[in-house]
Amino acid sequence: MVDYLANTEINSQRIAAVESCFGASGQPLALPGRVLLGEGVLTKECRKKAKPRIFFLFNDILVYGSIVLNKRRYRSQHVIPLEEVTLEPLPETLQAKNRWMIKTAKKSFVVSAASTTERQEWISHIEECVRRQLLATGRQPSTEHAAPWIPDKATDICMRCTQTRFSALTRRHHCRKCGFVVCAECSRERFLLPRLAPKPLRVCSLCYRELAAQKRKEEEEEEEEEQEPGTGAPGQPACLAGAICGASSGDDYDSDEDKEGNGDGEWPSHVEFYTSGVSWSSFHS
Numbered sequence: 001m002v003d004y005l006a007n008t009e010i011n012s013q014r015i016a017a018v019e020s021c022f023g024a025s026g027q028p029l030a031l032p033g034r035v036l037l038g039e040g041v042l043t044k045e046c047r048k049k050a051k052p053r054i055f056f057l058f059n060d061i062l063v064y065g066s067i068v069l070n071k072r073r074y075r076s077q078h079v080i081p082l083e084e085v086t087l088e089p090l091p092e093t094l095q096a097k098n099r100w101m102i103k104t105a106k107k108s109f110v111v112s113a114a115s116t117t118e119r120q121e122w123i124s125h126i127e128e129c130v131r132r133q134l135l136a137t138g139r140q141p142s143t144e145h146a147a148p149w150i151p152d153k154a155t156d157i158c159m160r161c162t163q164t165r166f167s168a169l170t171r172r173h174h175c176r177k178c179g180f181v182v183c184a185e186c187s188r189e190r191f192l193l194p195r196l197a198p199k200p201l202r203v204c205s206l207c208y209r210e211l212a213a214q215k216r217k218e219e220e221e222e223e224e225e226e227q228e229p230g231t232g233a234p235g236q237p238a239c240l241a242g243a244i245c246g247a248s249s250g251d252d253y254d255s256d257e258d259k260e261g262n263g264d265g266e267w268p269s270h271v272e273f274y275t276s277g278v279s280w281s282s283f284h285s
């Protein structure tokens, strides 16, 4: 149902329009066979608060960015390959409705739509695209996902020691493994999480113990294999090659989450999907 749009003039124009809205801050999006299926504003739950973000669903990628000028100018472009995506619907709460989680190995986050219908449209379209991408690439659905960061406001005290109270002077940190909000004391360690970054990242004390134990176990198993008769290789001294105890890796990613400016206005939550054959479709023309 999307194929008829591929390589059409209208599709090329829509993709060119998205590229121009991101300007030099975005990457080229036009590819042979790529189709822009729909776009709309979703609310993304960020570290500090929920913010409106523009989302574009293509047949193979999901692109989102912050809104500088509605319908004209976007920035902070993120591109997510759909074969890496898993969706998880979230239950309604009094404060938050129409939410779901977009999960990948590198990053997971919560978004919400303006209505139940919009939420359903987004979810069913994304899932259909993911299914087709997996078929096309022959990949298995991914099973390992990054933990979403728990928003700062969710807690005033460290979620590990439950003693440290956060304030202007006592800042919050996030464990890159479990996403919990923790104090500096409870997140002194760094650990290499290759799926997330090429350098060791901040982890909480509990995750550190678990990761270190897991790594030790893997190394012991490797050693046993190496020590099989005939190889003659001496066992390596047990060291946590992936772990750097207590050493800061320099940059802290805590401050990298979405440095967007004035995204606080009321944005229309209009959604448009371009595929035909479904009752809710609406076309640019």
Ligand SMILES: [Zn+2]
Binding pocket: 158, 159, 160, 161, 162, 163, 164, 182, 183, 184, 185, 186
């Ligand atoms: Zn703590």
Ligand SMILES: [Zn+2]
Binding pocket: 175, 176, 177, 178, 179, 180, 203, 204, 205, 206, 207, 208
């Ligand atoms: Zn943790």
